[in-house]
Amino acid sequence: MSKIRVGVVGVGSMGQNHARIYAGLEHAEFAGIYDANGDTARKIAAKYKCRAFDSLDEMIANVDAASIAAATVAHFELGKRFLDAGKHILMEKPITNTTDEAVQLVELAKQKNLVLQVGHIERFNPVLTALEERLTRPRFIEAHRLSPYPERSTDVSVVLDVMIHDIEIIMHIVRSPVASLDAVGVPVLSSSEDIANVRIRFENGCVANITTSRISPEKLRKIRVFQDDAYLSLDYMKQEGEIYKRANGKITRDKIPVNKDEPLKRQLESFVNCVQSHGAPVVSGDHATNALRLAAEIIHQIRAQKLV
Numbered sequence: 001m002s003k004i005r006v007g008v009v010g011v012g013s014m015g016q017n018h019a020r021i022y023a024g025l026e027h028a029e030f031a032g033i034y035d036a037n038g039d040t041a042r043k044i045a046a047k048y049k050c051r052a053f054d055s056l057d058e059m060i061a062n063v064d065a066a067s068i069a070a071a072t073v074a075h076f077e078l079g080k081r082f083l084d085a086g087k088h089i090l091m092e093k094p095i096t097n098t099t100d101e102a103v104q105l106v107e108l109a110k111q112k113n114l115v116l117q118v119g120h121i122e123r124f125n126p127v128l129t130a131l132e133e134r135l136t137r138p139r140f141i142e143a144h145r146l147s148p149y150p151e152r153s154t155d156v157s158v159v160l161d162v163m164i165h166d167i168e169i170i171m172h173i174v175r176s177p178v179a180s181l182d183a184v185g186v187p188v189l190s191s192s193e194d195i196a197n198v199r200i201r202f203e204n205g206c207v208a209n210i211t212t213s214r215i216s217p218e219k220l221r222k223i224r225v226f227q228d229d230a231y232l233s234l235d236y237m238k239q240e241g242e243i244y245k246r247a248n249g250k251i252t253r254d255k256i257p258v259n260k261d262e263p264l265k266r267q268l269e270s271f272v273n274c275v276q277s278h279g280a281p282v283v284s285g286d287h288a289t290n291a292l293r294l295a296a297e298i299i300h301q302i303r304a305q306k307l308v
Contacts, residue, residue: 003028007033007067008022019050023050032053033052034053060082066087072094075092076098079091083108088115090119091105092119098296106285106286113278118283118287119267120287122165134232136229141223143224144221145163146213147214149214160292163198168283172287173225174208177202184305185302189215196212221237230243267282
């Protein structure tokens with residue numbers, strides 16, 4: 001099977017990690033990078049021994065597929081240019097700035113029969129694999145995602161920047177329409193929400209409570225799932241988990257074995273495999289659009305309460 005020529009658009013902190021991994025993937029030929037800042041592009045290209053393209057058109061002409069790790073506001077235009085040119089894309093999350101833009105990209109990818117994968121990286125975290133292997137019927141889910149102030153992406157709500165990871169995961173494991181939600185959030189150090197909480201009720205009876213903050217003194221990424229036969233607690237950062245069960249009138253506590261690995265590497269390997277095999281991505285444009293739509297509803301409710 002021939003190698004896929006891949007490129008990276010935007011080499012900020014996330015794009016640099018894409019470049020690092022592509023440079024080492026066995027089934028990919030790392031064709032190069034493009035960034036609006038030419039000096040940055042040349043520096044990163046030298047580090048990973050690849051080409052720094054002078055223009056986006058030059059990159060498009062020399063790749064089969066690309067990761068788009070530019071600012072969210074540019075996702076739609078960049079994605080459209082690559083898809084129009086017949087190129088497969090892995091779009092960093094959130095897929096676009098608005099759900100209307102996301103729907104347009106999804107439809108364009110379908111018309112062109114191209115892979116549109118979206119970078120909801122936690123879906124490739126080994127702890128989620130361990131969770132899915134033990135999942136029966138979730139009844140209550142609690143997710144916490146906390147981090148110190150990032151000095152980046154603070155122009156968008158923490159719901160779009162951070163909470164959307166847990167929104168997408170929970171929608172994936174519950175697999176039921178949303179019945180109602182109750183959301184709160186406040187800006188603290190920026191002009192948009194820095195901390196937010198939402199309680200989501202699904203039509204199948206499951207309830208999810210998500211708390212997200214980018215003004216925490218600690219880093220924390222955990223999910224707890226309560227179901228009829230067990231309680232699972234998993235740590236995305238440590239890639240560790242525990243399962244609690246009732247046996248003979250007592251609660252047992254066991255470690256969940258997790259095959260630790262780098263989620264981004266697994267994600268990019270999956271993307272390259274999808275392009276080679278014309279397979280369906282783990283996180284499709286449709287999945288990402290549904291998560292974006294719910295995130296937008298959460299933000300709307302938060303801001304509507306402020307107006308009242």
